Amino acid sequence: MARLLLHAQVALLFVICTASVSYGFYLPGVAPQDFRKGDAMFLKVNKLSSIKTQLPYDYYSLPYCRPERIVNFAENLGEVLRGDRIENSMYAIRMLEDEQCKVLCRIEALSEAQARAFRLKIDDEYKVNMILDNLPVAMVHMRQDEKGQVLKAYERGFYVGFVLQDSDSDELVHYMYNHLRFNILIHTDAETDLSRIVGFEVEAFSAKHSYDNTFSAEKPELNTCNPGKKIAVSHTLSPQPVAEGNEVIFTYDVKFTQSDIRWASRWDTYLKMTDTQIHWFSIVNSVVIVLFLSAMVAMIMLRTLFRDIAKYNSLEAQEEAAEEYGWKLVHGDVLRPPQHASLLSTYVGTGVQLFGMLLVTTFFALLGFLSPSNRGGLMTAMLLLFAGNGLLAGYASARLYKTFRGEQWKAMTARTALLFPGIVFAVFFVLDLLVWHQDSSGAVPFGTLAALAFLWFGVSVPLVFVGSFYGFKKLAPEDPVRTNKVLRQVPIQPWYMHPAVCCLIGGVLPFGAVFIELFFILSSVWLHQFYYLFGFLALVFVILCITCAEISIVLCYFQLCSEDYNWWWRAYFTSGSSALYLFAYSAFYFYSKLDISKLLPQVLYFTYMAMVSYGFFCLTGTIGFVACYWFVRQIYGALKID
Template sequence: MAYDKRFALLSVCALLSALAPVTWAFYLPGVAPRDFNEGDELQVKVNKLSSTKTQLPYEYYSLGYCKPPKVENSAENLGEVLRGDRIENSPYVFQMKEDKLCNLACEIKKMDAATAKAFREKIDDDYRVNMILDNLPVAEARQRQEGNEVLKTYQRGFPVGVKLAITEGSEQKYFVYNHLAFTVLFHPDPEILTSRIVGFEVIPYSVKHEYNKPDNDEKPKLFTCNPETKQFVTGQQPPQEVKENEEIVFTYDVKFQTSDVKWASRWDTYLLMSDDQIHWFSIVNSLMIVLFLSGMVAMIMMRTLYQDIARYNQLETQEEAQEETGWKLVHADVFRPPSNAGLLCVYVGNGVQFLGMTIITMIFALFGFLSPANRGALMTAMILLWAFMGIVAGYSSSRFFKMFKGTEWKKNTLRTALVFPGIVFCIFFILNCLIWGEKSSGAVPFGTMFALVFLWFGISVPLVFIGSYFGFKKAPIEDPVRTNKIPRQIPEQAWYMQPIFSILVGGILPFGAVFIELFFILTSIWLHQFYYIFGFLFIVFLILVVTCAEITIVLCYFQLCSEDYHWWWRAYLTSGSSALYLFLYATFYFFTKLEITKLVSGILYFGYMVIISYSFFVLTGTIGFYACFWFVRTIYASVKFD
């Protein structure tokens, strides 16, 4: 009893410790509303250059763009660094509610061979420039017809440039977008005479500026856009070609417009930026089918089991008992420890750790703490929660290890703390080396890598040992029936009850519960869209849990009825096999939806999808295993044995 109280207290302390840094991650700088007075200085911050074709982000100043006198990095959390975000200041500065025309961003720049080559490569790979103003990403405005309504949507960022032929039949040339026409949307507050920024739009132009360069240090006078004559750039001027020894002038306009959108709703338009909108009816219909099938399976199982238990308990003579077949006959072997019991304990422990992280993360996301406005908060929360959930991993792993008559609990604990994260870290490290070789900003720097290792060995591993210590100190889980010393011979199984076939069949239904939602998750990750429907995701997750539990119980029941008592590993693999279908779907998505052509980018995609699929295997496998464990213990505890 004392151990129970101590473990409960320890769990509460670990949970509170986990929530503290996560809560800190939620309230990032710039998330709270800011009120601006007329004339207040606004500075645009620059972020990474991103491309859906290469999936390799680069720093903004890796190209020959204008720099401020001193480049300063903004504070970044762990999630932002892992995503490759590099937020820095820029020379684009203006005052609130003061329109400006044709401002010079910096002095005239002359392109050398290396700069011209870099611009051409980024244009070929469809790179887009990302900027931020008051925590809002810059976007190009688009209109989409939806029925009789015209919706305004955003496409995040703007292209580095364009490749086209000026006249029909001429050679295609590269042109850089060197003039940015910003539009800042603001919502005024008439009571306190301040305003809040609710939109940040841009129209990029490629303009070969005409100018006269004075002999003194004064700024050159532009003829292509003249602030004195109120002349805007309209796109009628010749474009600025990317060419060696070509002089480029970077300019920008800024225009302020009032908006009826309130600050609390300013992200709504950004969240509609995807062309492939969620078809709610289709998804709900699919989920209802899954729920219907799961309900039917549960009803059939409960009715059949009720009849089995009633029949077994009504047997009166020994002859009747000897003639009886089914799952009752293997009662003396069903709780026999499986082969590689220690490895099963390791994966069960890691699955519980991953499950705890997922549930808590989704709860906070459900309440809006992990919205896209909190850049990097989702990944930061997941990593921190995973580290602090190590205590439940050690506890659950050691409980099963002791039930399987294991003695070397320290060795089992070490494997629990190292096997799953070790495999993930090795894959991640190899991928990071590839990214580093491409000189991408997505490469995790040494300091961040050290922080990840510290979270693993400094927090997660000790908590796994603490949980394992208290778990092993508790009395072992008692089996409802005794196990014979001599194993029972398993009769020959039908082809459809073979392990490989039943395991592969068992993963179809859990995958079917999530594959529609999986499309939007992959789109948000690899096509750089915002994912925000966490409420619906939570419902899908609950359906996934129910589906994994039910399909594993059903197939386990059929297996025991055929007098095959090797259910431990099969229970884990049945629902865990849905990860195989997830990876196959990711392969299908790669060839049908993405335009990745580079070898390194393809390796990155499949490497990260291996990590995601492996994590999904551990998560779903553990859910199915616990459901089957509860089911087997319940049915054998309900039958009388001599």
């Protein structure tokens, strides 16, 4: 049955991907493009982004030079959800043809609305994002590595402008960057004379251009920038202020530079933004936690449990064992169905769905299919795989619910299909309305919302019901011990065995195993950095699973030794409580690393992190619960009880 479900899931995922391609929500493959001298190169403009507001805007929301017809290029689902709007531009670039002081367009006089729009974006430190041959434009910075060597590093995009204090009036004056100097790195094959783009760098200038007499649009000649007179734009020129009525001339330079970088390695400079030694420190820290927990589990399993089981199964020690204090005394109640068994089955199914999604996504990321060059591919893959893993969610929840002898499987299945996605979608929809009110490109269009609804109701929900049907149809596993009809009274527990105390303690170690890697993940999301170290992420994910399983087993054993058989929900909350620490850390990260002062971005941040923490709770809670469920069945199945 498991193999049949796996084959069915693969087939359904293939159908989903095929349908998504036909609707334009595909995972684009990136192939090298060869250019000859003089070939046209299409520079595309992307969104305006800021780490201060987290609200992306369309490039043409500012009065930049607009072509006669704006063309929107095909976007996948992940790009739309991220607010990417990729459009054509007026920049004319040809391979190996340098340009100097090429006039793009001229604004005769800025209106008050245009000047205000520029000032607002400059105050919020917005950056302009562009794309050439799938490479994002980047500013160059020099940094030192661990050995003290100076290396080139990139910072994505360039700022809209800057603010300076006027020396005469002491007022703050806004200036815009209206001249761009593109440095395009190329690698040329000596045999074929074909070139490939391996770098896209930019240096932004603010220049108040001047000219003699009148401005000629057909053949403009500037005094501040003239290739015939060998005058180039520099930082010594008077900057271009942003004020109503000011004339603005947008210009750009293009320079091609030969590079030894090969096309396959062209993303390396973009990705060298983090220190890998910190990641190794994270791995070592997590491994130490796992070894500590493994030692405790080994001690429990090899010494205490084996000794107890041998004693309890000994015929000579039956009278002595009857008066023993410990986990054997609750064998008649340990597998009694818990309260709200249907809800517990729902959350376990949701956790299995999330686990399957992350497992497959990490696998494909390790193979390189979801690299940063595949823009939007990671988010698209996660959404498609979450919908496809509805089959596993329905099967797992139904199997557990059948174990609880539940009969209302349809209601339980509907809750599995609707509870977690419904909460996330409702919150996302409300936030989308708030973002839409701000005229941000981050607002998801109605067509994309319809596509998400189709993935949910047209794919995920039916798969949950199919998996639940087969899971509930299968016979429930036989319990290793018989449940008593009379409920055993739980003795008074010491304070340190209180459920709240145990759960809070249990969440510390799983969070401690991942919190360093969590810093880089948060930085990639909220500081617009690239995250590519999926090998480290896979190791941390394995360590997280082991830590959740072991800490849940240890605390579950201590609970049973205290003759408290109400372990079902506590096993889920023991490792699931790590979500509380995740959310607390996200608040610490917000106040220590981010500079967000406006109300709406703050609401967006904490709401999204609350949703992430909710998903993390379902994932880690399920891992801990499954481990405890296996542990309990193993130890009580080893007993010989009349």
